[in-house]
Amino acid sequence: MKFKLEIDKVLSQLLSQEDTDGDKKITIEDIGPKSFQLVSPEGETYQVSGTYHLSNLLQGLARAKENGDIVTEISINEIEELPANRISRIIRNYFWAGLTRTMDVAGIKNLIHDSKNETLISDKLRVYIPFNDEIVFNYYKELESSFPIEVIKLPESITPQYVKSINDKPGILSLKIEEINGKMQGVPFVVPGGRFNEMYGWDSYFESVGLLLDDKVELAKSMADNFQYEIEHYGKILNANRSYYLTRTQPPLYSSLIREVFEKTNDKDWLLSHLKTAIKEYETVWMVEGKRLTPNGLNRFLAEGIGITPEAEEGHYHAILKPYADAMDMTIEAYEKAYANGEIKNKTLDNYFVHDRTVRESGHDTSYRIEGNCADLNLVELNAMLYKYENDFAHLISILLNNDVEGLNIGNRIYTSDYWIEKANFRKQLSDKYLWNEDQGLYFDYNTKTSNQSQFVSATTFTPLWSSMASEDQAKNLVKKGLSILKEKGGIAGSTEESRGKLSDERPPRQWDYPNGWAPHQMMIWKGLINYGYLNEAQELIYRWLYMITKCAVDYNGTICEKYDVVKASHKVDAEYGNVGAQFEYLPREGFGWMNASYQYGLSILNSENIFKLNQLIEPDQIF
Template identity: 70%
Template sequence: MIFKLPITDTLNALLAQEDTDKDKKITIEDKGPKTFEITSISGDHYTVSGTYNLSNLLQELVIAKQEGQDVAEISLSKIEELPVQRISRMIRDYYWNGLTRRMDKTGVKSLISDSKNASLTSEKLTIYVPYQDTLAYDYYKVLEKDLPIITQKLPKDITPEYVKSINHKPGILSLKLEDHNGNIEGVPFVVPGGRFNEMYGWDSYFESVGLMLDGKVELAKAMADNFQYEINYYGKILNANRSYYLTRTQPPFYSTLIREVFDITHDKTWLASHLETAIKEYETVWMVEGKRLTNNGLNRYLAQGIGITPEAEEGHYDAVLKPFAEKAGMSVQAYIRAYQSQQIQNDFLDTYFLHDRTVRESGHDTSYRIEGNCADLNLVELNAMLYKYEVDFAVLIRDVFHDSFELHLRTYTGSYWLEKAELRKARMNEYCWNQSLGMYFDYNHVTRSQSAFIAATTLTPMWCDMASEEQAEKLVKHALPLLQEKGGIAGSTEQSRGEISESRPHRQWDFPNGWAPHQMMIWKGLLNYGYNAEAQELIYRWLYMITKNAVDYNGTIPEKYDVVEATHKVFSEYGNVGTDFEYISQEGFGWMNASYQYGLSLMDKRYVEALNDLKPPESLF
């Protein structure tokens, strides 16, 4: 049944009655009667009941208003839509569009009003362009006539000293533009959402998983094209395309992305181009001795830079800096200014911030697992990802390119890459596998010792098929029970995280929080080894948490969750992106959207039905 409703009058009446806390949402925390009568222009009446249905009505009215309508034609099927179908549909048809950006004129206009550029109200946004990209430089120079931007060409050699010199005027880095007979268009990309309004490294892969499931392979392909641009022009896949990220990369998923895109498109020419670039990234970013390759043959993260990271929120480092400031008889802010200008030398802080930048390169910013020593660690997940690179290269060369791939006067074969993968596996078993505990642990190549910190990342070797059947069995037996919580897998165990205090605050990648990329990799890993029952339970717990929070809180899909309490109300550094909106979420959150679609694609039908009925996990498992 379709109801024709005057948008403004209906919206005002609905909010006046039901939005009792005046946050422009309808949630379980509102104290209204939870029933609202709608009257169609034709005179038909219907009573909408319950928080979920009322919030759906609110959202549908706002969607119609955003489309420029005065009268909304709203179907009861939308108001009473089953929650799983509605969340999935909103992600597919609405949120991905809200998260899609381009670095052309329209996209740059929106960047000018980005929250990170709020301080630029009387200045201009700087767009930094690689020194050899003349198309982008000429394009943005022309845009300077119409937009408050400055086009700045980067030097050929980008050093930490150069990056520090421009941190006082941070800007956006150009991404791929295409010239269609004189019409310049930006190659699209998907952003995480909220204040993360640029293209991030590993977020982009997980978002692409959701995009491909939702029939948007061209957008996933475009993400890979922007990865290729970053490698060719900036030397690496960037943490994100902001100027202060020029010396940082992120967890490597490029080979997985191009392989999964190719499985859909079968575009061999496109694959050959990207395989060449992926091998280049592997060899120049990851396999340079003394940098991200350590002397034991395993890899680490290593983000170059000088001083305090400019993107950290004010006060983030106060607990670290306060003792030094007090000893110097200075305020924390005064000490920061003196340290940043190098008036004060502090070797401890130099090392601390080397590790801190490296934590951010790892994507796990921040966690007590890696705080203070990240650059010294052969992380389990990084080496699992690079093992996946080596296997992907081997499979693609063998199966697509007849076991011969020419690159820079060199011929690569599948066996060449499989040998590298087997060697990495052997080194992981030697340094990171703990037979007695039945888990993988990060290895400190400086102290030559294993970490004792139990994290969700211990399971990543199952994602890439690195673990043996015996190792997988031990991981399922020993690690899963320690990490599984009401809403899925926690970032770490509570014991590993340790006590929290004013001087030792929460870190967002630790207990009790859970994150989409961990869940997605663990699900796939369990299924790789035949642990379907365990995978189904974990998928259900995660999707139930997302669904219940969306039903109770006006469609909220945030960046992360407290999986112990199974809530989006997370109390840790940085807050929770994706919860601050009015009327309707325009975006959800990138990899959270993807985890929902991916989980649904793997979930048994009986659990989808249970999820629509909001049956708690405890009643099923």
């Protein structure tokens, strides 16, 4: 049955009756009658009842109004759509499109109006172009006459000193633009959402998992193509394509992306091109001694920028700077400016900011696991990811050469599958020595300065399952001991409460710690459990995560956001930076990139019996 409705009239009546807190949403916090009557032109009536069905009606009306309609037809099937089915459909049909960007003439307006540009000293958007990309440089120079942009060519050698020198001139970094049918077009990419309106490093991989599941293969392929552009022109996969991220990379997931895209396209020419670039990244970003390769043979993150991070919100570092400002009888603002300009030297602060930037490079910004010592740590997840790089390289070379043992010639060097298998085996031996704790049955980060394992229990302890680096016995211990201390109502927490420690005004919550849970952790853990045959445990964790997201969307007008409190199974989190995706009017338009992907990925693995229970919103503790 369908009802033909005058949009403005019905929308006004619905909000007046049901949106009692005036936030232009219908949620469980509204105290209206929770019942609204629709009347068809033929006089048929239908009572829309309950928060979920009312919010579905609101969203349908709002979407039709955005399309420019005056009258619309709303079907009862749409209003009563099963919640998991609805969330998945909206992600597939609307959210990915809402998050897709390009850096060409069609997409430049989005960048100009991005919230990060509101505080620019210049009234123009700065667009930085690689030194050796004349085609893109000329393309943007032509746009200067039509748009408020300033095109700047980067130097041939990008040093930390140079990047610091342009901190007061922040801008966007160009991505790949190609000629299609005689027209220059930006290669599209997916952004996380909200204020994260650029292409981020590890977000892009997890987003692509969802894109591939939703048959958006070309868009996932484009993400890899932009990764390749960043490596070739900026020397690394960037934290994000902003000028102040030029010295900072992200967790390495490029090999996983190209492998999974290739499994869909079977394009060996494309694969060979990307494999060469991925090996170049491995050698030049991760395996340089004294930088991200540590003396023990394992790896660390190391952001190479200098001083205060320019992207931090005003006042973010005041608590850190205050003792030094007080000692010199200066205001915090004056001290911060003098330190940033090099007028004040402070080696303690210099060291602090090395670790602070490195936390951001790790993707886990912020967590007490790595605060104050990140650049000293062989992190479990980083070495698990590089182990997967090495095995992926072996696998992909064997595909390209049809198992030819002569190897692949890359940069005047021959790489064989056996070479990479040996590298992976060696990394596993080192990981067993430095990262594995037999007594506790968990992986821990290793501090290269103190020569001790950290005792901070994090969700990252499971990443060796994702990369298949753990032995069968190690996997058994991880499942037995790790799940029991990290599993919560809504999935796996970022850490244990004990590891996080007590909180206070001087020690506020950190967003990657207990009680919060994050999509990339869940996705890697599910895959890891399946790798080792722990299918029932995977089903339970997937259900817990999807139940939390689904219940939140049902109760809060379709809300899907960046992170969740998995202890309370709620989107209302107590942590810095807020919760992107929670603030909108009428209907959600984007969700959040890797959260969307986690939903599609989880739903693709969940068995039919559990999907049925999920649509009925049966509490996890009633099932498991």
